[in-house]
Amino acid sequence: MWKKNGLSSNPQRTLDYFEAVEFYFEQGLTDGLPVVPPTPDHLAQFLDAANLKPDDVMGVVSVGAIPITAEKVALNAIMAGCLPEYMPVIVTGIQAMVDDEFSLNATAASTSGASHMLVVGGEVVDDLGINCGLNMLGPGTRANATIGRAIRLILMNVCGALPDVLDKSTLGNPGKFTACIAEDESLTSWPPLRTDYGIPESRDAVTAFACYAPVQVSDHRSNSAEEVLTRIADAIVAYPYYARGCEIMVILVPEHLNHVLCAGWSKKDVQQFLHQSTQRSMDYWRSRPDSGKNEFREGVGLSGVATTPDDFLIVPAGGSAGGFSAFLVSWGSEVDYSRSVTRPIGLP
């Protein structure tokens, strides 16, 4: 009944609600959770919300030359449970992920099992109610849960990253269900993440970051910027890297951030400190079995987990109580890395 390509604008078959939910399961078009069955009316609303036509191409996956059309983005967004107004964020996330720097195919197929996280910044965070506070990496907020889920469904249904088919994750990680967060720009006067990519602070933007599961760093004793960041740096060094030389996103929670801000540190100071504090001797790295990238097995002197201070992506966010910051390591292998890509919302 289902044509291989094209389709759907003129659907021939109708089902009742529960039959439709089961139908999408049977067709292998879900992430294992029920989806919202889309309708032509839904589709029109979602396309209108982003001022898009069905055939508009949001991006092309370079491996396989797979076009991602607005219609398919909208259908998967509906299925994920999104509201129409989330569409611009999802579209911008797609535009970021198809940049070759991001290495979409590799990150989606790799045995190391990366998730595809979006980090949203700007006024759109409040407008859409994207959670950047308590439980920001957890459940409970529709925008976070469904935007991230839409990205995953698009990867599966449009880009072909089906588990066990193209997606060969050895374990996967829970962030492969959904991963959408935001900066809390009210916590600091630091320039927000998007400005690190040359995007004006006045623009809303989305950063795509292919990463492994978050690692939480508990510290309830440190009383200075140096102490708390050293604790985080030590945890970053201890992480079992497949490939050093990647990017590290550090989510600094208010309790930890407070020490840093009281000391008058800028974001650059934090990046510099983390870069310096994660340097170890080559003998140390060679003693570990985990760093796969060959060039990092050779050389003398000190070497770090990230190449430059800018490779530490600093994201102030999280609940106001609790000394639990986190870091996330970007996808990398012996041969290549994914680099985070940020795009402003609203570009064609």
Next chain:
Amino acid sequence: MPNKSSTGIPVMDPRGETPAASRSMAPRPSGLDGKIIALVDNTKINAGNLLDRLSSLLTAEVEPARIVRYSKTDATRPAPPSLIAQIADECDGAVLAIGD
């Protein structure tokens, strides 16, 4: 409970267009004797070892006119169109190794 309209919910296909799936393989050569064969290293670890062995086997078992080695710039991104065009222009067939 969601409304169940009298006409029901239409089925819509969220899957992508996949032009790659509809591409056919290039015609197979009838034999390798006298042919120029490209061995393309995708730069993954051990891809070179695999191609070295393949090169030895090809030389031992058939009589290609020449074996030419090429390399992608990295393993995870597509080969540049110019490299694909060059290989197609210079060779009769190509083998791409994916090591690990």
